[in-house]
């Protein structure tokens with residue numbers, strides 16, 4: 199088997215080893231495709247070195263290749279994906295049924311070995327079956343789609359409402375897809391020209407704050423009301439500062455982008471318009487199942503979102519392409535090299 203391990207800032211190691219049998223309670227998955235994203239890029243840049251280096255990757259699809267002792271409900275060959283979370287089950291969040299924001303949450307692919315390996319032993323409780331009809335390439339997008347589903351669910355967005363998305367990367371685009379499917383009107387704000395063109399190609403209205411006054415524009419676009427929901431996906435200080443100015447009275451601002459530090463927030467505006475500020479982090483199992491459904495019914499424009507598929511050995515090149523900002527989503531074909 200082959201694994202891709204993060205070795206410290208800027209370095210990964212692709213190595214061969216003997217696969218292990220799945221332990222009790224584990225499912226062994228022959229990983230088909232693993233997507234890489236901004237989080238993996240953060241790891242590679244050394245921003246997460248306070249967490250221990252490991253096999254990275256958390257967006258994947260594959261087939262069951264073996265089943266450990268005490269595991270029921272999986273057959274060899276079944277198409278599956280993995281919800282990459284491990285929770286304690288005992289803290290207040292877990293007891294309240296919010297185990298995705300467990301006080302002791304571990305993220306698989308950051309805190310424990312992830313999906314950039316050809317043969318992966320995974321606890322059965324986070325292995326999620328896929329309908330047979332979904333191509334495994336498409337299913338590699340379930341995790342990022344589940345992020346978008348969770349963000350939209352948190353916002354309580356309804357058909358006929360207007361949603362502004364600040365940040366048009368892959369997650370911003372997928373929030374747009376989920377919101378549009380719900381019957382909302384979507385406007386995406388993106389500062390990077392290439393990303394803006396990608397968003398426009400998906401059929402979304404888009405503006406660039408370098409070209410127009412975004413507050414004025416959104417006001418006109420919403421007949422003077424402001425947006426019902428604003429998703430802050432950029433993770434930038436200007437993004438979170440402007441988000442409140444774009445929302446209507448009693449509008450909802452959803453904090454999706456990872457803000458590395460405390461940032462200024464326009465609290466007078468929050469007060470004046472009685473805004474709601476909502477955090478949205480990862481996903482629940484229900485979000486995961488809903489994401490699988492959206493992909494199965496063809497709602498997610500997979501061909502437009504997946505820029506490239508490369509073999510496991512080319513993981514470093516894939517990161518370089520992702521870094522350049524030119525690629526939307528790159529998938530690693532984990533089995534391509536195993537056959538050689």
Ligand SMILES: [Zn+2]
Pocket residue numbers: 234235236237238256257342
């Ligand atoms: Zn990701």
Ligand SMILES: [Zn+2]
Pocket residue numbers: 285286287288289290291292293297300301302303
């Ligand atoms: Zn917990």
